[in-house]
Amino acid sequence: MNEGVGVELENLWIRFGEFVAVRDANVDIRGGEFFSFLGPSGCGKTTILRAVSGFLNPSEGHVRIGGRDMAGIGANKRPTALIFQNLALFPLMKVWENIAFALEVKGVGAAERRKRADELLDLIALPGQGDKMVSELSGGQKQRVAIARALCAEPQVLLLDEPLSALDLKLRQHMRTELREIQQRVGITFIYITHDQGEALTMSDHVAVMKEGVIDQIADGRTIYDDPATAFVASFVGENNVFRGIVKSVDGNMAMVSTRRTGELNGRIASAAAGQLKPGDEAMMFIRPEALHMGSAETPVDRRITARIIHEEFEGQAYNVFLEGAEGKEIKMSLVNRGQSRLSGAGNEIAMMFDPDQAVVLPMGELAAE
Amino acid sequence: MKGFFERNGPLLGGYLVIAVGFWVLVLIILPQLAMLDISFRNNLPPALVGSEQDIYTLSNYEHFLKGNPGNPDRLALFGIETEVPFNRVDLAVFLKTLLAAVFVTLFDLILCYPLAYFLGQSAIGASGRVFALLLIIPYWVNEILRAFAFRIIFGDSGVINTVLVGLGLIDQPYDFIRENVALYAGLGYAYILLMIFPIYNAIESLDHNQIEAARDLGSPWWRIHWRVVIPFAKPGITSGCTMVFMLTAGALAAPQILGGPSSLWFTQIIYQWFNTGQNWARGSAYAVVLLITCIIFVLAMMRLFRVKIGEIAK
Incomplete structure (x- = not known):
């Protein structure tokens, strides 16, 4: 050959x-x-x-x-x-x-x-x-x-x-x-x-x-x-929850983003955007459904999202939970099926947490069409 | 049969049965049978029809092979002359007609295949298809008038001779008619659409990726045609060739109008027997010979190129 x-x-x-x-x-x-x-x-x-x-x-x-x-x-x-x-x-x-x-x-x-x-x-x-x-x-x-x-x-x-x-x-x-x-x-x-x-x-x-x-x-x-390089890549490859907002502070490769509807969240600046974001810039934070987990009232606020369950979907290897955050913000969480019982059902408000390392911050950009 | 009427209803179903039956029986089978019947009879004045002289005979077919009783020509086999009489004139014309029809068919095929390929496969061809439709317009004119148009074009003072003489390429007008150039051009033109459209239809449905795949695998253009396009277009090519061959071998108007003084087409001999010769029996026999020979020839060609009759119908 x-x-x-x-x-x-x-x-x-x-x-x-x-x-x-x-x-x-x-x-x-x-x-x-x-x-x-x-x-x-x-x-x-x-x-x-x-x-x-x-x-x-x-x-x-x-x-x-x-x-x-x-x-x-x-x-x-x-x-x-x-x-x-x-x-x-x-x-x-x-x-x-x-x-x-x-x-x-x-x-x-x-x-x-x-x-x-x-x-x-x-x-x-x-x-x-x-x-x-x-x-x-x-x-x-x-x-x-x-x-x-x-x-x-x-x-x-x-x-x-x-x-x-x-x-x-x-x-x-x-x-x-x-x-x-x-x-x-x-x-x-x-x-x-x-x-x-x-x-x-x-x-x-x-x-x-x-x-x-x-x-x-x-x-x-x-x-x-x-570690997607653009908002398009982040939204086209796999699924992602997008939070638009303004950079509040930058600390090394971490940034605090003041999102429009979900409060201040902490995330990691994508390698491609390193050094490009400074406080006051418009930014997008991407958190994948599987990066969200069940949290509690003790979870620090900069890594916590509270939202109301709309409905759950059983996909086999995972439960997909569709939630509505503040002012109708749509959020999707994916929980691996480990035999746990389902969540308590629609209408309940729950707290979710994420690891700021898995929340990617990128400059504002065009998203992939649904 | 019951299902057929249930599907189409009694009115439409009945119409279809009657129309198709009329077409096949009255327009095809009965005339052919009548001609076949006449071809085996003697040529008698009306008064003697039905008399004891009105018997079946092979004399008309015999005449096609052997000629008149006084005919001096003898059949020669492998250079040895036999005692069998031999109708040199009619057989030669017959053979020449078939060969000429083959030639016209090949000429049309060589002319139409590249054109059909271009129209069917290239991107520029797509916009050219409208122009291909314009090719039909001359066919709104009657066949005989078109033949006369060719006579005018190829005549001594026609467009072609005028241009050639005007350019100083030739001194005297070239006699296209005597040399049968006009005849072959006219015949080639007469049925050219029946060649181009079946081939175009076949090639147009060929997935262009196959051509690109062959090219990508290193194939030169001629092998792409030989191995991919022509095998795919074979039913269309056969269908075009069959129609052009049959119609050319049976053409009358073009040979009558465009043929040179020395050229005789087999259909003209048939026409003579029917018309000036007043011998319908002999004309019928000649027509049957032409028909059957053409059918055998086409079937043999289809066999040779491994085309099934069902494929052509597609």
């Missing part, structure tokens, strides 16, 4: 007429890593993928693969292979012909092609299925054939455009693990496009979060989730 090579985007701009699809993207993807672009539909992530695969020419900037500038090199000459959202398997060819198409293009003989296809069928755990037609396979099997077809081209970079979106939940979760395993086995660079944060966080070494053509943050999944 090929060694994975790095992919570099430098000052990449892509415009369609007046519309700017990608705005000054700078990304450095290391060879052999699993890299994801995460963002809502229309944020420009697929456009970036098409620029890397060569179906689209950047308006400005450079795409480099393995240090080599790709300008003027067509899609059929690049060391990349793309897995399409709808897979785009060839319906009139047998499974093995699909897989070995890249070899057919290179003029490899039929016996050799068949042998290679069978090897790849073993890799994707579909041994002996080569003579079937594509239409005879299930969704998950087609998925794997698409991966094998792309791998057969021996690409140095594999590009995946939301390939799991058509599968049902169970299969999707299974394929996540499988994709990650295949990536580690073949060792090449994977660039993955998704709007599903679960996929991005579970599989990737690094994630780039995009919004309207702009990359807001590039980091590993843990950092994206725990």
Whole structure:
């Protein structure tokens, strides 16, 4: 198998007429890593993928693969292979012909092609299925054939455009693990496009979060989730309770925020905003539902939120509690199901507490649309 | 059958049965059977129809193969002359007609495939589709008038000759009619829409990602067409080719109007037997030969290219 090579985007701009699809993207993807672009539909992530695969020419900037500038090199000459959202398997060819198409293009003989296809069928755990037609396979099997077809081209970079979106939940979760395993086995660079944060966080070494053509943050999944760089990232990745307010005081990397409706709360300033916030600035504090716990009257006020229960929802692994704070402020708390009995029910006022380290303070910014 | 009437109601159901029955029986089966029947009879004056001379005979088909009794031509097999008489004129015209129809079909296919691909798959093609519809407008004019228009275009003082002579490319007007250029151009044009639209329909439904996937896997453009687009468009291509071939082989107006003095189309021979020759029996026999040969030819081609008849109907 090929060694994975790095992919570099430098000052990449892509415009369609007046519309700017990608705005000054700078990304450095290391060879052999699993890299994801995460963002809502229309944020420009697929456009970036098409620029890397060569179906689209950047308006400005450079795409480099393995240090080599790709300008003027067509899609059929690049060391990349793309897995399409709808897979785009060839319906009139047998499974093995699909897989070995890249070899057919290179003029490899039929016996050799068949042998290679069978090897790849073993890799994707579909041994002996080569003579079937594509239409005879299930969704998950087609998925794997698409991966094998792309791998057969021996690409140095594999590009995946939301390939799991058509599968049902169970299969999707299974394929996540499988994709990650295949990536580690073949060792090449994977660039993955998704709007599903679960996929991005579970599989990737690094994630780039995009919004309207702009990359807001590039980091590993843990950092994206725990230490978001912008209000958009905080609200798009996972769920978050947002408290808007004014910074009252700053102490090192901690800040006291005077929120509009929930009083003064203490939180940690996100690394990306370090040194940017000073007393009097407008700020947002993000506390995830699972960062809220049951508190009591003894909890210090700067880490306590009181609110009235509206209703509870049982999700299996967790109870989601929907509450209403002062002046109708909506708050969600998520309690892990440890077999405890449910809360005392709607209408009751309860105190919740949080660890200020898990309350992220960021400058005021645009949130992700619901 | 009961379900059919329950679904459509007695009125609509009855209408459908009668209309389809009328169409198939009265407009297709009965005329063909009548022609088949006549083709096996002698050509008799009306007074003798039904007399003892009115018997079934193979003489009309025999004439197609052997010609008139005094015909000096003899069939030669592998260079050895046999005693079997041989209708050189009619058989040559028959063969030439079929070959010409194949040629016109291929010409239309080569012309239409790239165009249909462009209209069906490229983004610019999408806006060009309106213009493709404009292609239909000339077909509002009658076929015979269109053939005359071609005669005018290709004539000695026609547009093409005027331009060529005017530019000094040739000294004398080129006789497009005598050289059958006008005939082939006219035939190629006459049924071109029947080629372009089926292929366009097929290609238009091809997922563009498949083309990109093939390209991404390193395929040059010709292999993308060979392995992805053409197999997908095959039913459309077959359907277009079948229609163009059948109609060209059976065309009468274009050969009549645009054909050179030395060119004879097989349909013209049939027409002569019916019209000037006043021999309906022989004309029918010739027509049956043309029909059956064309059907066999098309079925053989479909077999060769592995297309099922159901796929074409799509």
